[in-house]
Amino acid sequence: MSQPPSPAIKGRGAASNPEGRFETLRHQAEDDGWQSALLDETAPRPRTEVTEERARSVISRNDSPDIAFTQAINPYRGCEHGCIYCYARPSHGYLNLSPGLDFETRLRAKTNLAEVLRAELGRRGYMPKPINIGSNTDPYQPVEKRWRLTRAALELLADCHHPCTIVTKNALVERDLDLLAAMARERLVQVLVSVNSLDNHLAAKLEPRASAPHRRLKAIGALASAGVPVGVLVAPIIPALNDRDMEAVLEQAHAAGARCAGYTVVRLPYELKALFREWLALHAPQRAEHVMSLIRQMNGGRDYDSDFATRMRGQGVFAQLLERRFEVACRKHGFGRARELQLDTSRFVPPREASPQGSLF
Template sequence: MPDDDFTPLPDPRRRADPLKGRGTATRLAHRFDTRDRVSDGEAPVFMEDGDAELPPPRTEVTPEQARSILTHNDSPDIPFSQALNPYRGCEHGCIYCYARPTHSYLNLSPGLDFETRLVAKVNAAERLSAALQKPAYVCSPINLGSATDVYQPIEREWRLTRAVLEVLGACHHPFTLVTKSAGVLRDLDLLARAAERQLGYVMVSITTLDGRLSRSLEPRAAAPWARLDAVRQLAAAGVPVGVNVAPIIPFLNEPEIERIVEAAAQAGAHAIHHTIVRLPWEVNPLFQEWLDHHVPERAARIMARIREMRGGRDHDADFRTRMKGQGVWAELIRQRVRGAAARHGLGHGGPQLDVSAFDPTLLKPMAPSDSAPQGSLF
């Protein structure tokens, strides 16, 4: 089996100083490319003869007419069999995001491009409606946000997630949703209606309660207090909501486990979930660069503990251990999460969603979607 670790040859010239509001300033070459380029956000940087100047990054959004919208998996460690992502890339810029390598398939960098060069699947609702009406379709909960945050900042203008929720609501289809954005509250009406029918479950990821750490680790995600407020308002509206203490990074946010669980319980969360940080492919060098910039005094210690939980490697793709890790320290973290949840009366699973109410005949024909009227550059 090929090794999916990806570590370019070290070259200090290829490092870029952090950019305010971005997870990384590095346009790391993806695993199918041969070049690295960086931008420091101020002066252009030339990495080799003939390279063009790299201007300060802006968020660009390209509309796409998707041919299909549902993805499927049979991984035993993933609690859903189908997922929907209305966007490619994510403006939140979380440096640890395991989905960064997906940008390689667009011939874009999993580094800065992943958070600045986004794709909006403008016909997501239309494609979903068509998929649900196929005679062979078998209903099972659809996860929204497995590879991109469905409430990242651009959702305010494009509203693709809301359109998808409207389709699901119209035919009584169950769904789960994961986000680290308070923008989820904009669709509270649809989520509350789904909850009344046992059709929806929302998970809010809270990585840290430290606003300063959050601003560098996940720069354009909602502040920790805003996420807790979202949990509070969702729970008050009757929406079952869980909190993901994720990803847990040793010696960084790991000391906060008990405090995050306590805050989640006080906000009204129903359940607690957790994962250990994963560093597949290009995430590994980007994450280690972030450590060197932001916590150099702890960088070696953090990576050493990650390797202890990954069988001596930076990353372990084995589905039996990739989410939770292995060994003494992984088990200790699991016990701490479970113990904290038990002290506050929180469970570890979501509610049983109703698949029996699904009725595709309730769906109406949808007109073909065009590009959003506000344009493609923000």
């Protein structure tokens, strides 16, 4: 007898833990019919485990033509937010962990991040360019409250007058308003807050441990009030699931203080395809096939197309409609595009190790 579909787990995005694509062993669960219901009822919910990691380097670089930044740092591997659509899930396979529950429960914290970042910024010949914080996993996910690695990175960047951009969907960003406001006065920072729906019930299933949509809008307001340049990302847009909220998100984000906006469509690389289908079967079974049909229409008939020219916005009639709706709403509210501001790299001062000789040499 085949194992029945995994039930939804409260507070988690994924319902299962499939093997990553790099694993050499495969496990197939079988149900013999004995006490399976009792086991399901008594099984404990998976808890978040954080393992310390000593990173050898922390600045990653990319030359993708559809990404606005060329440098990034990610304080954590994995993300407790548990967003089921997260394109970073397959990266957990490099740790021999699953892109499913492992990605949101078995995290890695780069505890020497500030130390390694200091060394990389201080290398001879380093050319300052804005560093994005949170390109792969959210720098303000719940575990940041304890580990404070994002805070440590910001403190170093502020000391060096190094520009950065931040992408988050957690109101914890407000904790660092003191640093962000000071950096903003020197044109050293821009924050982009991701809000892809105003439906709390949907968000609780799509992004179970991220801040609720209304709370993110309040964070936009707090950032704007502090003088921090802030924008909104309506991302990702999932057709027939959250696309109806695009205009309302833009309207409320602008009212809160956002002055630039961007969007992307959902991307389903590698193992993410199966995880997302599983989520649809559990949480939106009546529209699951319709959602996937529209996703395929935006990807040339496939679940995912990695072409740089189309992967962020999609292709076809539905993608064109989304683009048109976004442009009309942005014009209505006077939004700029969510790209890097002209952040100031001229103030950068390389960090230096403390020396008993002071600053003579």
